[in-house]
Amino acid sequence: MIRPDAGVPQEPVPVPQLVSELAAELGAAGEPEPVWRNALGGLTFKAHRADAQWFIKWQDITALAPAxxxxxxxxAEAARLRWAGQFVNVPEVVDDGARSGQAWLVTRAISGLSAYVPQWRQHPEETVRAIALGLRRFHDALPVADCPFPLSWASAAPDAPAPEQLVVCHGDPCVPNTLLDERGQFLAHVDVGALGVGDRWADLAIATYSISWKVNFGRSYDQLFFSTYGVDPDPVRINYYRQLWDRS
Known part of the structure; x- marks a missing residue:
């Protein structure tokens, strides 16, 4: 999940030997470029050659708690990408695995830019509409009955409201996980490691929550998002899932 403390590395990042080896196996040119650090210390690197580009996710799992x-x-993310890729535009899995306390996932890059980058944040209303339309297409396209994955982070608790509508949720629908094309239109989703069946408000509450974070747009665009998606706000479910997210 994307937290406000995740982001683009601001200091030099040593490239793990495993990542260098994976890039070499791909035939990439030069040293992989770090492009993202998650809140658990995992890193994503970009590798490329003249005719191809990949992203290599790397995670040291030795110091992580079970949760x-x-x-x-x-x-698990690779499995979800392979399944979702039958229905929606998500990165193609090239390789995944784990050894010596390190895990990796290699995907073929999609030619688009994250909604997180400054050029889209300069046009907040257009970008919020694109994020909302993308999430609606995601929910409409993925078949709930055929999905083998639960939405684990939002699993039912004794005080959970009854689902308003079950969909295949993205699971981490924060701003950086939507890709836009060169015109600023929705293109694809990335980082679907938490994908699973759940109340669509688990996605809707967090997508809009993320938009309001200072690191993204710094203010709420809830009304614009919900009208674009095509739903009236549900304050009870919005509040519940945002509080649950903050505790998880």
């Missing part, structure tokens, strides 16, 4: 290991399970 953190589940959150950083790259093999």
């Amino acid at each position: 953190q290991q589940a959150e950083a399970d790259l093999k």
Whole structure:
């Protein structure tokens, strides 16, 4: 899951030997470039050659608690990507595995830019609409009856409201996980490691919550998001899932 303390590395990042080896196996040119650090210390690197580009996710799992290991399970993310890729635009899995306390996931890059980058944040209303439309397409396209994955982070608690509508949730629908094309239109989703069946408000509450974070747009665009998605706000479910997210 993306937290406000995750982001683009601001200091030099040593490239793990495993990542260098994976890049070499791909035939990549030069040293892999670090592009993201998650809140659990995992890193994502970009590798490329003239005719191809990949992203290599790397996670040291030796120091993680069991719950953190589940959150950083790259093999589980690979399985979800392969399943979801039958229906929606998500990165193609090239390789995944684990050894010596390190896990990795290699995906083929999609030619788009994250909604997180400054050029889209300069046009917040257009970008919020694109994020909302992308999430609606995701929910509409993925078949709930055929999905083998639960939405584990939002699993039912005694005080949970009854699901308003079950969908296949993205699971981590924060701003950086939507890709836009060169016109700023929705293109694809990434980072679906938490994908699973759940109340659509688990996604809707967190997508809008993320938009309001200072690191993204710094204010609420809830009304615009919900009208674009095509739903009236549900204050009870919004509040419940945002509080649950903050505790998880």
